[in-house]
Amino acid sequence: MKGTAVVALVASLVPIAVSAAEVDLDEMRNAVMKYKDVNVALAEGYISPDNHCVSAAGEGLPAELGAMGIHYIQPALLEITATAPRVDGKGTYTDWAKPSILIYEPQADGSLELVAVENLVFEAAWTASGKTEELVLNGRSWDQMADDPATKGDEAHGFAPHYDQHVWLFRENPMGTLMPFNPNVTCEHHMQ
Structure with a gap:
């Protein structure tokens, strides 16, 4: 194999779990398409611990920012170690082919739409992992x-200090595909 072919082959084997990832959003969308059916997510271990729909207004932010929706987390991927006083864990998982959280918007008919x-x-886990x-x-x-604690809202949404990244794959976001609220x-x- 020529050098460029080897580089291309190695690059194609790198998982999309790389932290400083350049990820094709169409590939990501295809990888998670099955979760449009919330029953598939439930069968694979995703849960909504508090059935809370996160909105900007509900978090003490300007209502015009919109909402996020209901978060379905995968406890095994997050390596949850505590749920009180805040959700905490040892998770450093970053694979976008099967994200640790799926976000659904409640619909008027009672169904949930993956957005x-x-x-x-x-x-702390990221730092401890080196x-x-x-x-x-x-x-x-x-x-x-x-x-x-000095503000009305909960900027961490009930979680211990963490890093997170939202990706709006199934709902256009005028603020940007990678912004937290839509x-x-x-x-x-x-x-409820």
Whole structure:
């Protein structure tokens, strides 16, 4: 094999779990398409621990930012170690072919529509693992999230300090595909 062919072969074998990943969003969308059916997600171990629909207004942010939706987490991928006082874990998982979080928007008929995916790594676990690279997806650094007790909202959404990255694969986001909130998503039809 010529040198360039070897480089191309090696590059094709690199999983999309690389932290500073350049990921083809169409490939990512195809990889997670099966989760459009929430029953498939449930069968694969995803859960919605509190059935909470995250909206900007509900988090003390301007309502015009929109919402995220209901988060279905995969506890095994996040390596959850505690749920109180905040969800915490040892997870440093970054594979976009099977993200650790699926995000659904409640619909008027009671169904759920997959709108986005997310990966989350716990800050303490990332540091303890010895990883030093910055978490980046398609040129955007992941958000560093920690609750500020001085504010009304919960900036970390019930989780211990962590890094996370949202990807709006199934709902256009005028603020950007990789931004946390989406004005085109609502919790209006959420039933507890």
